[in-house]
Amino acid sequence: MDEVATKIIDILKKNMKEPSDSIALDTPLTELDIESLDLAVIVFDIEDTFGIEIPYNANEEVEDFATVGSVVDKVNSIISEKKSSGAAA
Amino acid sequence: MAQPKDRRRVVVTGQGVVSSVGVGVDAFWSALKKGECGIGKFTLFPLEELYIHIGGEVKDFDARELGMTKQFLLADRYSQFAGVTAREAFEQSGLETPLQGEKGYRAACIIGTGVGGITTMEASYKGLFEDKKRATHPLTLLKTIGSSAAAHVSIEYGITGPCFGVVSACSTAPHSIGLVYRMIREGLCDLGIGGAAEASLNWGTTRAWQAMRVLSPDGLFPFSKGRNGTVLGEGAGVLVLEEYEHAKERGATIIAELKGYGMTSDAADMVNPSIEGASSAMQIALDDAELAPGDIDYINAHGTATTINDINETNAIKRVFGKAANDLSISSTKSMHGHCLGAGGGVEAVATLKAMEENIVPPTIGFDETDPECDLDYTPNEARKRDVTYAMSNSFAFGGLNAVLVFGPPPA
Numbered sequence: 001m002d003e004v005a006t007k008i009i010d011i012l013k014k015n016m017k018e019p020s021d022s023i024a025l026d027t028p029l030t031e032l033d034i035e036s037l038d039l040a041v042i043v044f045d046i047e048d049t050f051g052i053e054i055p056y057n058a059n060e061e062v063e064d065f066a067t068v069g070s071v072v073d074k075v076n077s078i079i080s081e082k083k084s085s086g087a088a089a
Numbered sequence: 090m091a092q093p094k095d096r097r098r099v100v101v102t103g104q105g106v107v108s109s110v111g112v113g114v115d116a117f118w119s120a121l122k123k124g125e126c127g128i129g130k131f132t133l134f135p136l137e138e139l140y141i142h143i144g145g146e147v148k149d150f151d152a153r154e155l156g157m158t159k160q161f162l163l164a165d166r167y168s169q170f171a172g173v174t175a176r177e178a179f180e181q182s183g184l185e186t187p188l189q190g191e192k193g194y195r196a197a198c199i200i201g202t203g204v205g206g207i208t209t210m211e212a213s214y215k216g217l218f219e220d221k222k223r224a225t226h227p228l229t230l231l232k233t234i235g236s237s238a239a240a241h242v243s244i245e246y247g248i249t250g251p252c253f254g255v256v257s258a259c260s261t262a263p264h265s266i267g268l269v270y271r272m273i274r275e276g277l278c279d280l281g282i283g284g285a286a287e288a289s290l291n292w293g294t295t296r297a298w299q300a301m302r303v304l305s306p307d308g309l310f311p312f313s314k315g316r317n318g319t320v321l322g323e324g325a326g327v328l329v330l331e332e333y334e335h336a337k338e339r340g341a342t343i344i345a346e347l348k349g350y351g352m353t354s355d356a357a358d359m360v361n362p363s364i365e366g367a368s369s370a371m372q373i374a375l376d377d378a379e380l381a382p383g384d385i386d387y388i389n390a391h392g393t394a395t396t397i398n399d400i401n402e403t404n405a406i407k408r409v410f411g412k413a414a415n416d417l418s419i420s421s422t423k424s425m426h427g428h429c430l431g432a433g434g435g436v437e438a439v440a441t442l443k444a445m446e447e448n449i450v451p452p453t454i455g456f457d458e459t460d461p462e463c464d465l466d467y468t469p470n471e472a473r474k475r476d477v478t479y480a481m482s483n484s485f486a487f488g489g490l491n492a493v494l495v496f497g498p499p500p501a
Binding site: 035036037039040043044055056057058059060 | 140300301302303304305306316317318358359360361394395396397
């Protein structure tokens, strides 16, 4: 697991009522004890940690938030987008 | 639940509204009937670092042009909204104001707000923290406090009885109206003004809301499959309530009777509403009004257009109304005026009363496709003619704070 994934799992654990040790990349977020407001807090925490912005609306079901792995992929892609646009500028 | 036979009855003799679709009841109602939308791009503050760019702003609101007295000119926008609605409601009531002597002590002024003069506070903090100003404006505190709207209105109209603000987020207005209703019913007062005002559209508050990820970037589409969050609004809605014999004696025009009031708390979660809390509030209001579910013609729904609220409210209505739910006309006028937060239920009480007066159900606009989980009649997109004898107005706030009002025709 890369550094991004490790950090994201730590953030998830921090926001769970009963943190589980068995969080894997294919764990669906619905299996974690996370409610809608928690997810807003988690997204905020991830944004803060990586210095990025994640488009997220609690009213929409988004594939990017299906599993832990899809969140990691999303964050990685935002980070690389940010790097490339930074390099261009 | 049987009510005592000698119970004092409470009637509505005045109403006032300020909203993004109009200042004053006539402009407001005319827009609602036509399905006009007051939501548009924010103009009150810069959009930098915001991804939510829309809201229901009250356009071109100028307290001076509206002829407000000096005390209101020096007040926060939220108090000015309250002042404009109070003036409209008292003028319609025909009451002689300012109230004199004993009459003043027998009157209540309960005007709440979700957050009070938060835009004044924001400007003041920006001055201190960012611009390193030497001091804040001397009126900052008075403009900010959540009881200032109530105080200003009491000063203007000589209300020397109970006067304060109520705070319950998006249920503030019906809680305030319901409190005045109970004060009159129980003999503490003979009349009063109740409602709420909100003017919290500013940069910082929008940042706080957008961080919760519940706002729609496109519009407020209640109960519709395409809904994707709520849209902030602002405004005020107040009612002048009066004991029935008191109103009759002075020959007042009675708009409606406030027949029932229900309040409950989910006591469960800050953001996820419960069917139990919402349905209990509706049931208590119906019992208080001594009405059966089948008596209600129209529900002005809370209908915030968040995924969770609209399904929960639909299920709560079904639980209370059973089969009669299918005969109800329901609409969320928030689709037009936006979510006026603390003032929401006050603005919507006026919409409910006008629906009864004109027998026209205002629409839920922006309704594209039916959501299988929201399968009642939400009066999509166009107003509908229908006899509205009894109507209900729902408000369900963050924190699970529920308040429901039931109105009926003027006593025969």
